[in-house]
Amino acid sequence: MPLSPEExxxxxxxxxxxxxxxxxxxRSRIEPRPxxxxxxxxxxxxxxxxxxxxxxxxxxxxxxxxPDEDWETWLLMTGRGYGKTLCGSNWALSVALSEPGIWVGVxxxxxxxxxxxxxxxxxxxxxxAQPGEIQDYNKNGLKFTLRNGSVIQGYxxxxxxxxRGANLAYVWxxxxxxxxxxxxxxxxxxxxxxxxxxxxxxxxxxxxxxxIADLMKDAKKPGSHVHYTRATSMENWKAPxxxxxxxxxxxxxxxxxxxxxxxxLGELVDDLPGQLFRIQDIDRYRVEEFPQLRNIVIAVDPASxxxxxxxxxxxxVTGEGDDRHFYTLExxxxxxxxxxxxxxxxxxxxxxxASLVVVEKNVxxxxxxxxxxxxxxxxxxxPVQAMKGKTIRAQPLSPLMERxxxxxxxxEFDELERQLVAMTSYDDRVKQHxxxxxxxxxxxxxxxxxxxxxxxxxYGFRTCLKCGGKVNMRLEKACRxxxxxxxxxxPPVSTERSIRWxxxxxxxxxxxxxxxxxxxxxxxxNGDAEYLEKVSRFIGVNRGxxxxxxxxxxxxxxxx
Numbered sequence: 001m002p003l004s005p006e007e008x009x010x011x012x013x014x015x016x017x018x019x020x021x022x023x024x025x026x027r028s029r030i031e032p033r034p035x036x037x038x039x040x041x042x043x044x045x046x047x048x049x050x051x052x053x054x055x056x057x058x059x060x061x062x063x064x065x066x067p068d069e070d071w072e073t074w075l076l077m078t079g080r081g082y083g084k085t086l087c088g089s090n091w092a093l094s095v096a097l098s099e100p101g102i103w104v105g106v107x108x109x110x111x112x113x114x115x116x117x118x119x120x121x122x123x124x125x126x127x128x129a130q131p132g133e134i135q136d137y138n139k140n141g142l143k144f145t146l147r148n149g150s151v152i153q154g155y156x157x158x159x160x161x162x163x164r165g166a167n168l169a170y171v172w173x174x175x176x177x178x179x180x181x182x183x184x185x186x187x188x189x190x191x192x193x194x195x196x197x198x199x200x201x202x203x204x205x206x207x208x209x210x211x212i213a214d215l216m217k218d219a220k221k222p223g224s225h226v227h228y229t230r231a232t233s234m235e236n237w238k239a240p241x242x243x244x245x246x247x248x249x250x251x252x253x254x255x256x257x258x259x260x261x262x263x264x265l266g267e268l269v270d271d272l273p274g275q276l277f278r279i280q281d282i283d284r285y286r287v288e289e290f291p292q293l294r295n296i297v298i299a300v301d302p303a304s305x306x307x308x309x310x311x312x313x314x315x316x317v318t319g320e321g322d323d324r325h326f327y328t329l330e331x332x333x334x335x336x337x338x339x340x341x342x343x344x345x346x347x348x349x350x351x352x353x354a355s356l357v358v359v360e361k362n363v364x365x366x367x368x369x370x371x372x373x374x375x376x377x378x379x380x381x382x383p384v385q386a387m388k389g390k391t392i393r394a395q396p397l398s399p400l401m402e403r404x405x406x407x408x409x410x411x412e413f414d415e416l417e418r419q420l421v422a423m424t425s426y427d428d429r430v431k432q433h434x435x436x437x438x439x440x441x442x443x444x445x446x447x448x449x450x451x452x453x454x455x456x457x458x459y460g461f462r463t464c465l466k467c468g469g470k471v472n473m474r475l476e477k478a479c480r481x482x483x484x485x486x487x488x489x490x491p492p493v494s495t496e497r498s499i500r501w502x503x504x505x506x507x508x509x510x511x512x513x514x515x516x517x518x519x520x521x522x523x524x525x526n527g528d529a530e531y532l533e534k535v536s537r538f539i540g541v542n543r544g545x546x547x548x549x550x551x552x553x554x555x556x557x558x559x560x
Contacts, residue, residue, distance in 0.1 A: 033097075033130065035090040040235065043087040045201075046071045046227040057237055062229045072225035074201045075215050079233035079266040081242035084203035086123040088172045091201050093129055095170045096150040102169040102196055104152045106142075107189065109178045109411060114142055114154040118174055125152060155189075157181065163188040169196035177207030180286060180411060185211060206268040208279050216268060233264045259422050276398040277420040285404045286411070291321040296329070296354040298345055299443030301435045302368055303335070313341045314439030316416065317352050320447040324507070326400070328408045331416050333436045342375040349379050358382050358446045360438065384442060394423055394441045396450055406444065416440060 011019070036044070041053045041061065046068035054061040078084045088106075096104040106125070108114045120126050125144060126137065136145040142154030155163045157179040171193055179185065193200060204212065219228035236242045249264055261267040301314035317330040329352060332344050345357060359368055361383035369381055400406050408417070419437035444450075469481040478485045508514050509522035 033090065033094060035094070035128070039087065039090070040083070040231075042076075042229050042231050042235070043083060045091060046074055046229075055235060058235050060232070060235055064227070068227050070225060071227040072197075072199055073215065073218075073227070074199070075212075075219060075226060075228045076201065076203045076231070077206055077212075077228070077266055077268065078203075078231040079264045080205060081233045081239065081245055082231045082236045082266070083123070083239075084205075084231075085117060085121065085174065086128065088174055088201055088203045089118065089123055089125045089128045092152055092170070092172045093125060093133060093146075095199070096146055096152050097133065097148060099169065099196060100148040100150060102150045103167060104150065105163070105166065105168045105171040105189070105192070106152060106154045107157055107163075107171060107173045107176075107184075108154075109157050109175055109180065111142075111154075111156045111158075113174065114156060115139070118172070119144075119154060157184040160184040160188050163192050166192040167195050168193050169198065171200040173200060173202045175204050176202045177204050177209045177212045178411060178414075179211075180288070182211060206262045206266060208268055209283055210280070212268065230266050232266050259418055263418070275421065276394050276423045277401050279417065279421050281401050281404075282408055282417055282420070285401070285407050287327070287407045287409055290319070290327045290329070290407070290409050291323050291325075293319040293321055293327070295320040295447060296352050297443045297446050298348050298352070298354050298357045299439045299441075299446065300345060300357060300359045301438035301442065302341070302359060303435065311335070312435045314435035314437070315341070315344055315348065316436060316439040316443050317348050317354070318440065318443030318447055319352070324405075326406045326444055326447050328406070328413060328416070328440065331413050331436060333415075333439065338371050339375075342371055345372065346376045346379055349376075356380050356382055356446070358384055358442050360442060361385050382446075384446075393445065394437075397441060397444050397448070400444075400448065 036048075040055060041050045042055075044051045046062075046064070049067055051068075052062055052064045052066055076084055076087060092104055092106055096102065106114060106118050108118055116124075118124055119142065126134070132147055134144055135147050137143070138145075142156075144152040146152070153166070155166070158181060160181050160183045163184065171189065173185075173189070176185065189200075202215070206212075215226055216228065218224050219226040233242060233246050246264060249260065261269050296317065296319040299314075299316050299318060303311040303313045312333045312335045315332045315334070316328065317332070319327045319329050321327060330348065332348050334340060334344055348354070349357060357372065357379055359372075359381065362385065369383070372379060372381055397406065416436040419434040420440065422434065423437060467479060467482040467484070469479050471479050507516070507519070507522075509525055511522070511525055513522050513524045515522050515524070
């Protein structure tokens with residue numbers, strides 16, 4: 001029997017809370033979920049009566065003429081901030097509650113993505129669920145049990161075997177284009193999606209990779225079971241925070257730029273004319289592990305100011321492996337004060353046991369050197385002068401990327417990769433805010449021998465802050481040019497390097513022979529007669545004779 005307001009007010013707070021929860025749970029079993037009234041038309045599934053309708057404010061629609069009852073894969077590709085995660089969470093809950101005792105899969109690139117975005121994030125399943133819908137949540141097992149006995153189970157795409165043997169009725173896949181192991185999708189997920197209607201919702205930002213491109217091609221075929229919905233960031237006009245983000249991105253990049261079209265308009269941009277770095281190459285040569293590193297460089301593109309409207313200071317850790325390939329190890333770029341920037345640089349230097357900090361001199365000037373040495377005088381510093389345009393500096397690295405000699409280690413470089421793929425040979429990008437990409441270019445140029453070589457850094461010298469002269473701080477207590485004294489103490493972490501100075505000028509083969517970087521193979525191991533003849537002439541073995549055997553043909557002869 002219903003309680004009167006007076007009777008209800010006399011109950012304990014615990015009893016009031018329990019009764020309120022039971023009332024809401026009972027109501028949710030009868031009434032439709034609030035999401036159906038709150039969602040934009042495009043955020044509702046293709047079979048919903050409102051899906052094909054135009055938005056009352058923007059006038060934009062999915063483009064389909066009527067509800068689609070036969071879809072199997074729904075590709076929802078949107079700009080940032082549109083609400084695709086909110087859409088995925090509500091759809092997963094709705095289909096799980098529509099049938100008792102079924103299993104619904106939720107997939108994402110990593111365990112952290114599932115837990116922090118799909119399950120527990122601000123738009124995750126735990127936050128959007130109505131009272132009484134979730135009966136139990138196993139956080140370690142990534143498993144929701146709902147009131148009707150259905151289960152929502154998380155599967156991480158970096159473990160292809162994790163989904164084998166599953167019997168799924170529906171699947172929500174968030175950011176399918178960012179997975180590192182496509183076998184999870186092709187040989188794990190698709191065979192497991194075999195119960196009930198076997199439908200899958202893919203929510204993703206545009207990324208021109210094989211899986212997404214294939215879905216796009218299938219969606220254009222007559223009678224296809226792939227339903228494609230595109231939405232822009234501007235369509236989420238109800239969110240003030242999203243509108244602020246849109247204005248910021250439009251101001252920095254513009255809507256017609258690569259990043260504007262991809263990040264705001266939700267457009268899958270094909271290869272741009274003159275594109276230097278393709279996302280297909282970045283993904284193809286991405287690695288999870290790297291070999292022994294022979295050289296590590298901290299590359300910095302400094303910001304000129306330190307306030308809320310300032311650019312980021314690009315700080316990227318790059319390394320060269322024993323296999324002569326180049327690896328992007330970490331991106332610690334940030335916007336902040338000089339103290340924060342120097343702390344990040346010094347921290348990365350010792351964390352990776354780096355050899356050198358390379359800084360673009362045009363913006364840094366002398367103040368950056370002073371600030372870095374004030375933070376830690378034992379960090380070797382090399383300024384580089386930017387005398388050419390950004391894309392001209394980056395162009396020599398493009399063929400290295402295409403040949404598979406440059407690798408991203410892991411998947412923590414989203415912003416850096418977006419800036420790299422936006423670089424074209426037709427746009428110098430002087431006004432673009434791509435500080436991470438600039439720093440990355442300096443690091444790769446230094447490792448590959450394209451940057452300016454500072455002989456002082458190679459031989460272990462430091463630069464005198466007073467006169468700019470080179471000083472061996474281990475052997476000398478004062479600068480020989482100006483007399484500036486130094487109080488040198490060994491660094492807290494050893495910075496001794498096993499790298500020879502000649503590595504800056506020469507290659508080393510597997511047998512330990514050193515040879516010029518312009519040669520493609522070791523001449524000693526491959527019998528390059530022309531090169532050995534030049535070496536013998538240079539060292540004076542044969543006194544200019546054209547032979548290269550090392551035997552002096554004039555030895556023992558007499559001349560009158």
